[in-house]
Amino acid sequence: MTATLAKATSVDHVVRLFGVGKSFGTVAALDGVDLDVRPGEFVCLLGASGCGKSTLLSLVAGLEKPTTGVIDVHSGRPAVVFQEPALMPWLTAARNVELPLKLRGIGRAEREERAAKLLDLVRLGDAARKRPHELSGGMRQRVALARALATTLDDTDAGAPLLLMDEPFAALDAITRDVLQEELRRIWVQTGTSVLFVTHDVREAVRLGQRVVLLSSRPGRVVREWEVGDGGEDLAQEITGELRGVISSHARG
């Protein structure tokens, strides 16, 4: 993988996978995956359980290396948001958001200012001094999102911001999930970050993504992709049909 420190505006992709395969021993998790994420684009990666969605995100994040193929990431600091917010329990919300800035050596005054702005952006300005156990699940995930933005949004020339999200709302109740989906759309528009969002929920994919990419299972391959536009319910039904086909062909295989 090459993590090129180039400005996204000078390239046509923030992420490019070309012929990417990943095997764990005899298990082929991914095979021959080609995928681009353009600067500022919101792409949803959809697939059944075990099709390799999380593996693909780990490869893009640089946490794993591909067995075959090439991965090109034009982002200085891609940030990952998982299903569990994984906050430091002894730190306040603000200090959790400051942590990636501290690790980069940014001074206290600037850290505090940036963290306060990001907590306002996720509408948690009033909870800055609370610790994770004092926050609801949805609020904790907002803190995780603010921390990820602190990681990837950058005033320096380090490259385009990129959020990698691995089913971030799957553990939340339906109403909180609905609210956070709306909030994520707003934050994406406001920040211009690119987003690669993994989900197994077709409606979530259609609601959030500009583009939905369907992966097959064992090995994961790109089966089809759709530009969402104003496709709405008809598109969700079409994609659901295709996803069912992928799942049943896997069950027969």
Ligand SMILES: Nc1ncnc2c1ncn2[C@@H]1O[C@H](COP(=O)(O)OP(=O)(O)OP(=O)(O)O)[C@@H](O)[C@H]1O
């Ligand atoms: N570190 C690993 N060692 C061995 N096998 C692995 C490892 N990571 C993933 N796999 C296998 O690779 C395949 C893809 O796993 P992955 O977690 O990427 O799928 P997924 O689509 O994210 O699944 P889910 O939706 O259930 O989280 C699975 O068969 C899994 O068992």
